[in-house]
Amino acid sequence: MAKVNYFLSEEQQMIVDLTRQIAEEKIIPVRAELDKTEEFPWDIMKDMAQADLFGLYIPDEYGGLDGGCFENCLAVEQLAYGCVAVTTTFAASALGGYPILLFGSEDQRKQYLPDIAAGKKLVAFGLTESNAGSDAAGIQTSAVEDGDYWVLNGTKQWITSGGEAEIYTIIAMTDKHKGPRGASAFIVEKGDPGFSFGKKERKMGLRASSTRELLLNDCRIPKERLLGRRGLGFIIALKTLDLARPGIGAIAVGLAQAALDQAVRYAKERIQFDQPIISFQAIQHMLADMATEIEASRALVYSVARTIDSGEKDIAKLSAMAKLYATDAAMKVTTDAVQILGGYGYMQDYPVEKMMRDAKILQIYEGTNQIQRNVIGQALNKEYAKK
């Protein structure tokens, strides 16, 4: 069967093969159990570290593999073929690591990136609060200068890998009256005085990933933990999300592909009215739409990721498109996969119900799909104003 040729280099194909191997050998056999127990997938994280995956996007000089957004997308697509929760845990470390890579001083990069690249320390990204979701400007966590220290106060909500990660990049208000220009980004470490964790959330899907509150209670950190400049917090958060969003699109592609594979296999085996149900057009048309939307998503995600790696700076719109289209497609594809498997699809004995539960988060996290449409719409408005 002909596959679309995406002209991968030999190294990129290697990344695909290795991450697929990890998905099949290490993730798929345990995903149902992890989903049930909500256990943090430390063993798989160790396998990923051993395979050098945490260093994919980190420059060679800090022990990474010098890859870009595209290499990261290739990896998470295959990992998500196995499990979105496990992949999110992996990807969250990149989300937390990007601010240090993009805006960290040379000293900060030297101090943190090698351990991140080696997978010795997981990173978490702390932006969301109970009153600051889509409206990130509602952040209430504050950071106040006190001699050689910053003192942070506030609560971050729904932080992926909270409690498990060693390093946290946290957005806090340094000059509340300046609005969005009054936010700054900080590196907080597990064990810092006044830093603790709230309850572990129980979730519809994404259950193997740990989601917790971060409690900052007069948390004192040395002055040099400020990332970039004072007031750069929102820029850092937005640039980080712009870079990470195609990765969410790629996770959606991997998940949708896994659901399609399950659905086609089942449709070939399931006999009703004396024939395999794939012989019915009703089923064929559903499968055809699923396969087409997956390929279209993949093409969009890959193209956007490659555009980012080519050095394009104005990526907010493209990156939002990749996330929006692929995750909406994944929601539809996984829902249809459950439909094709019928009653079996609804049972936990088959993997598609978990896939459908996991798909939902992709439309919500790293900016809801409504926010993605805002980003695209605002970009269009600006583009056409120039003409």
Added chain:
Amino acid sequence: MKIVVCIKQVPDAKTVRFDTEKGTLVREGVEAVINPFDLNAIEAGVQLKERHGGEVTVVTMGPPQAEEALKEALALGADNGILLSDRAFAGADTLATTYTLAKAVERLAPVDLVLCGKQAIDGDTAQVGPGLAVRLGIPYVTCVSGLSFGDDQKTLRLKRSCEEGYDMVEVEIPALLTVLATINTPRVPSLKGKLRAKKARIPIWSADDLGADHGMIGLAGSPTQVVSTSVPKFEAKREMLQGTPEEQVDALLDRLEEAGIL
């Protein structure tokens, strides 16, 4: 510490098919992979190296495409790979294979430890490991499922699995071990290892490089020959026993007696 791991390429058990007419394996279109037990041997060697230092060299005898298996071994943490490849090696039985491998290990001397998988999943003889040790004149322990070094770094403490439990045995190096799948979980390869492996040049040693006696290698050195092979027919009968648990147990006992098992 210098460790040599001997590996074999076998048809991938996941995709293997049989030609029932000819009674042979269909090899066309079937991927060759590292014999699963040999992956455990590589992992055991790499773990020993990580703990105690040293160097792991992986050796295989096979056609030129067996280079792939050695590159995979490099990606899994081995330091060097050596391919023993020569038309004269073709048709080797286990006796000729052990001779050829022994020549290679001797060329790598001094070697502290030789590791092999328990057996290859295609031939299933489990003869090459022990045969190689005899050729090398070193002690061997088969079916190893656990190992650690004593304080002297000279004595290996081994767990050897047997039918009714396990033995704890000690052996002084140099020695040869064959390992079971239960000894460890082979790691996934690393990207850096794969990139290194891609660039690596695998030396190929011929019969003459080894100084091998041509009468001892390949078909000429193989007193055993496979006369014929056949695909076994599965004729198992299945019978569902009905009734209360007591009735089912009685019926089962009857069947077992009829079959002469009880």
